[in-house]
Amino acid sequence: MIDLRSDTVTKPSQRMRRAIADAAVGDDVYHDDPTVNELEGTVADLLGKDDAVFVPTGTMSNQIALRIQTNPGDTVLIHAEAHIGQHELGGAAHNSGVTLTRLVGPYGTFSAEQVADSVPTPHAALPGHLFAPVTLMCLENTHNDSGGTVWDTTQTQEVLNTARSLGLKTHLDGARLWNASAASGVDLVDLALGFDTVNVCFSKGLGAPVGSALAGAADTIEQARRFKQIFGGGFRQAGMLAAGALHALEHNRERLVDDHTNARSFAEAINAADQIQVDLGSVQTNLVYFETPDAEALASDCLHEGVSMLAVGRTTIRAVFHLGVTAEDAQQAAEVIRKQSAIA
Ligand SMILES: Cc1ncc(COP(=O)(O)O)c(C=O)c1O
Structure with a gap:
């Protein structure tokens, strides 16, 4: 069978299985699993962020990012075909109590003007308390439902600058950021530059059996660790899983x-x-x-x-x-x- 359903169907190679079997482990809830700690440090370095937290899935990573960067009743800007809106089963509303404003644009992108137009400008007759606050913007790179398409870095920075100038936090769903970097030749640090949080997955094209990570500033990831626990993602000897992810990062990116x-x-x-x-x-x-x-x-x-x-x-x-x-x-x-x- 030639299985083209998804890049999540990959199975660990013998070498990856050996790395998993040999992994040094501890209790990750107490933050003393050395292999998880190594993976988190490696991911933070690769993305140019202070810290990262290892979580079971990309969905949990995205949902934590929404939860820690919004308040109930807020609005999140997102592409109309984004995974967070289309395939996370209403999680944004369920877990964070936010609504999504879906921006339509070619190949999973949208423009700085669309971002600016989506944030209401209060005035004397229509004061700010009459609008739901727009507090977060999410991008997806590569963009799954648009064909695995890659955001241009100039356009990314324009959109980020506009979002920041309007006081928005920013999240990058980089489940396949490795592919974006491989295809564009742009370093991961530059693809992640300017985002408050970045999700990456090891269980897709990289071929690890399980796992994703959320990266960002130290205090942001501290908050993320709290919600990882609240969402039931507190791992114990997860070094077994982290070893697969580390092996994948080392051997399967090129x-x-x-x-x-x-x-x-x-x-x-x-x-x-x-x-x-x-x-x-x-x-x-x-x-x-x-x-x-x-x-x-x-x-x-x-x-x-x-x-x-x-x-x-x-x-x-x-x-x-x-x-x-x-x-x-x-x-x-x-x-x-x-x-x-x-x-x-
Ligand atoms: C763009 C994107 N984000 C997030 C996810 C969620 O990842 P997971 O299946 O690990 O929850 C996926 C899954 O395919 C995805 O394509």
Whole structure:
């Protein structure tokens, strides 16, 4: 089976399993697990932040970021297709009591003007107490639902400057920030620059079995540790998990460009088929979204031929490239899709 459903389907290699088995451990709730502490320090350094906290999932990391940087009744600016709004099951309202203002823009981006326009300007006839305070802006890089697209750094800084000038805190959902860095050649520190909090995941293209981290200033991460505990994320001998993440950071980052190459050649190959359309402009990293008249039918036909993908909409299928998929697999999968779409 060529499994293209997600980059979360990756399984730990033998070497990663050995690193996990050999990990030095302690009790992370008491902050004395040496491998977790090493991972947190490594992530903070990679992102140019004071500190980081290791958490079970990207969703928990994002939800903690919202919780510690807003108050109930606040409004959060976010892209219309962002994971936090689309796939975290109303967590923003449930855990933090905030509403989301969803900004629409190309490839998961929005502009500084849209940010400015979304923050109300009180005046004598309409005083500030008549508006819900806008207190946080979230970006997602790469942007999953837009095709794994990468934010341009100049545009990021413009949007951040505007948000800051309006008194907003800023959070980066960088579940796949590693891919953004690999694709753009921009250092992680520069991609994280200016954000108050940054989420990164080890369990996606990096191939670790579990884990994410939230990075930021020391006092912010101190608050995050409190909410990690409140949200039930207090780990004990989590060094076993952190060892997988450390191994992934050391060994699996450089190869991410191979996934991007495979995604590109796959996208070009299927785009040549009559019944398939790919916006090649959106294929910037390891995700490929394509249009076909009946997504569920095609995904099911391909599954019978050994290619597993997700129908994510009536006419949309997602295929994701990762360390379990070779260049040959990518070409073979494209061939299956071309054949099955011609039969349909
Ligand atoms: C952009 C983005 N953010 C956050 C998450 C959540 O990560 P997790 O599945 O670890 O909760 C995902 C998951 O795919 C994602 O794509």
